Amino acid sequence: MNEDTTPSDTTEDIQTFSYSQYTRATGTQVSEVRYNDILPNIEFDSSGILIPHRYSRLTLKAREKLALLRPFLSSRIMEQVSAVVPLALYLMLFQVLILRQLVEGGWFIVGGMFAVIVGLMLFMEGLKIGLMPLGAIIGETLPRKLALPFVLIIALLLGVGVTFAEPAIGALKMAGQIVSVEKAPYLFTLLNDYSGVLVLVVGVSVGLATVIGTLRLLYGWSLKPFIYASLAAVMIPTLYMTSDPQLNAVLGLAWDAGAVTTGPVTVPLVLALGVGISAAAGKGEGGLSGFGIVTLASLFPVVGVLLLTLYVASVQSPMEIIQAAQGLSTMAGSEAIAWYERSPVVEVISGIRAILPLVAFLFLILSVILRKRLQKQAEIFFGIGLTVAGMCVFNIGLTYGLSMLGSTAGSFVPTAFMLVDGMPNSPLYNYGFGLMLAIVFAWFLGFGATIAEPALSALGITAEELTNGMIKKKELIITVSFGVAFGIALGLAKLIFNLPLVWLLVGGYSLAIFLTVISSETLVNIAWDSAGVTTGPVTVPLVLALGLGFGTATHAVEGFGILCMASIGPILSVLIFGQWSSYKEKSLLKQSGKNQKSSTLEVVEGVI
DSSP: OOTTOOHHHHHHTOOOOOHHHHHHHHTOOOOOOOHHHHSOOOOBOTTSOBOOOOOOOOOOOHHHHHHHHHHHHHHHHHHHHHHHHHHHHHHHHIIIIISOOOOTTHHHHHHHHHHHHHHHHHHHHHIIIIIHHHHHHHHHHHHHHSOHHHHHHHHHHHHHHHHHTOTTHHHHHHGGGTSOTTTOHHHHHHHTTTHHHHHHHHHHHHHHHHHHHHHHHHHTOOSHHHHHHHHHHHHHHHHHHTTSHHHHTTHHHHHHHHHHHSSTTHHHHHHHHHHHHHHHTTOOOSTTTTTTHHHHHHHHHHHHHHHHHHHHHHHOOHHHHHHHHHHHHHHHHHSOOOGGGGSTHHHHHHHHHHHHHHHHHHHHIIIIISOOOOSSHHHHHHHHHHHHHHHHHHHHHIIIIIHHHHHHHHHHGGGGTSOOTTOTTOOOSOHHHHHHHHHHHHHHHHHHHHHTOHHHHHHHHHHHHHTTTSSOHHHHHHHHHHHHHHHHHHHHHHHHHTOOHHHHHHHHHHHHHHHHHHSOHHHHHHHHHHHHHTOOTTHHHHHHHHHHHHHHHTTOSOOOOHHHHHHHHHHHHHHHHHHHHHHHHHHHHHHHHHHHHHHHHHHHHHHO
């Protein structure tokens, strides 16, 4: 607008039209209905009292129902399509164009990927309208009805339940089918004989993290001492186990277990309970309310798996595990496999087992302990049904699509730079170029998987608010994606060069501790929690299968360790970026102070 133009001049130039002129010009058809026609008939009983009118239930045709649901379903499906399809296409195109290998079982994989998309859509929607409201009600009401010790016990049990309900936990169980008992007996027995105990230990660890994280929120303690103590508790058994080659093979699984637990079920439900307890005590109004629990929930399971491994090693020797496994394989070879063990029924049963105990536990707390009547029961039960159905469909897609694709791609990647058994044309390229292709492949996989993660966008908005714009949402998303990309590339390099995982962990976390000491509390909370939001239900199974397939092709002892590198990467990248942003802000303030001082001197000199 011109400076000489007044608002009155502007409004005089605007042409006005009546609504009837608009409808005639656009050809809009208008149906007129009299107000009396839509009012119900007024009836009175024999005593002259007005009889309440009962409206008839609205009936819609199938076409009308579809028209109403189409926008909603398309937006929900596109959320999952944007997270799954680009990664699947990237893996397939890399395998066909660069590795020159056809995608075997293509229709199975396509069908499996479709099941993953539909399953995740149903699961996430059911989580929002079914389980999340339950968690929010319990988080808000529980602290007002029970003493703190009983609340913390329930938080512990909730941590166990949400771990079993995590979609990615199934990928951890499936990994046991690939591990060789002769090369890594303790790893084999943990993933096969102790698989249920393993998940239980991880769940108890998440529950303990919930308890301690909730106490931290309740009393306003700094996150830094908890990070130092947790890392000390993790590093001591890690360094001890490196002295034994058989125990050393479990380190990758233990550190990867922390990434599996911070998924779409654990994070929202655990945070709802923790924030609800702190809010009930009047301590939940701070900007950092809710931060830190995810960090502890990704570190405590590592300690739990390491301690479980030391217990197994104390009661069983490697030779006993190998002999028991060989005996079971002989018996299994002589027995016919039941039909339901060779069909999707297994995945359906595991999906039901994962969700229903958690739902029963939440309802038990709500009805027996809190004695609270549930509002919108039909909607919440519908959401729970969607969650169960989504989990079952996702499990089918995980078995026949996501894991199959990741394992196949992982087994073919080494053909770019080395000779692989059963691949007559390997290596496809000279060693240097093929090795570069493999590392670049892992880097772009990590970057693409992270930048599409919905939870990362939410973290970016929170970070921008907490730092008053010092860290922008877009900058944080790119920084975290770079960190995950370099972490996955480093994890793949660990498998290629057989690098000791312990020294990568010691080096990475030593740098992280140094940066944590010199960083602000806000930045530390954002950086350490960023490792948890990047490991979604698609990324974890895909990267696990990729690493295990790669390890099998290269005859590595185990293929774990990529996920834990993907967790330390964003912590370092965000802490470094935060330090750089703080330095830039201080430089700008210093420069503006100098400019203001020089301009003041000029004014004084002019007056003189």
